[in-house]
Amino acid sequence: MRTDISPETEQKICIECGFCCDGTLFRTATLTPGERGSLPELIEANSFEEGGNEYFRLPCRYFKGKCTIYSEKKAVVCSAYRCRLLKSLSYGDISPDEALKIVADAKDLREEATGMYKKVTGRSGEITFREVLTGLSSVVTGDNERGSKAFEADLLIVRCNILEALLIKRFRAIEDFEKLVMK
Numbered sequence: 001m002r003t004d005i006s007p008e009t010e011q012k013i014c015i016e017c018g019f020c021c022d023g024t025l026f027r028t029a030t031l032t033p034g035e036r037g038s039l040p041e042l043i044e045a046n047s048f049e050e051g052g053n054e055y056f057r058l059p060c061r062y063f064k065g066k067c068t069i070y071s072e073k074k075a076v077v078c079s080a081y082r083c084r085l086l087k088s089l090s091y092g093d094i095s096p097d098e099a100l101k102i103v104a105d106a107k108d109l110r111e112e113a114t115g116m117y118k119k120v121t122g123r124s125g126e127i128t129f130r131e132v133l134t135g136l137s138s139v140v141t142g143d144n145e146r147g148s149k150a151f152e153a154d155l156l157i158v159r160c161n162i163l164e165a166l167l168i169k170r171f172r173a174i175e176d177f178e179k180l181v182m183k
């Protein structure tokens with residue numbers, strides 16, 4: 001049954017989270033046909049066309065810990081996207097406190113996974129969870145001299161699998177998951 005969750009409560013959770021903007025959930029966001037040409041500058045600069053559809057790359061350049069143009073004109077998807085967590089909240093399946101706890105747990109796992117990835121690969125600087133997942137293949141195939149780092153690499157893979165399962169279960173809308181499966 002749908003419950004009345006205030007926009008402020010959802011906003012509070014989104015500000016804590018940011019996973020749909022910062023490259024944790026997705027590598028790209030879909031644009032509505034005709035949006036290019038009148039998008040915020042940094043989204044426009046990060047946009048591209050593929051297979052007749054238009055997208056912009058994530059992490060979004062307006063994301064600095066939170067959306068820095070929240071009350072300004074953004075892409076349509078920015079206001080329209082509602083992840084599974086927000087839907088669970090609006091249907092009363094979870095409370096606002098539970099939603100915040102899920103976000104906090106996922107963030108902890110993400111910090112752990114990205115930290116382990118940097119240690120295993122020697123990379124530094126900002127790295128998104130989607131980039132970590134892409135880079136996992138080189139960890140698995142031995143580009144990073146599995147030898148002494150094999151145990152750490154295996155732990156990293158386990159952590160990434162746990163986080164990805166949590167993201168699929170708690171955050172990805174069913175439609176998103178179906179799109180990924182169909183690719």
Ligand code: SF4
Nearest residue numbers: 014017018019020083
């Ligand atoms: S993933 Fe969900 S809770 Fe997180 S910022 Fe996006 S819409 Fe908000």
Ligand code: SF4
Nearest residue numbers: 021060062063067078
């Ligand atoms: S403009 Fe704001 S809401 Fe839209 S993707 Fe960028 S950070 Fe997220």
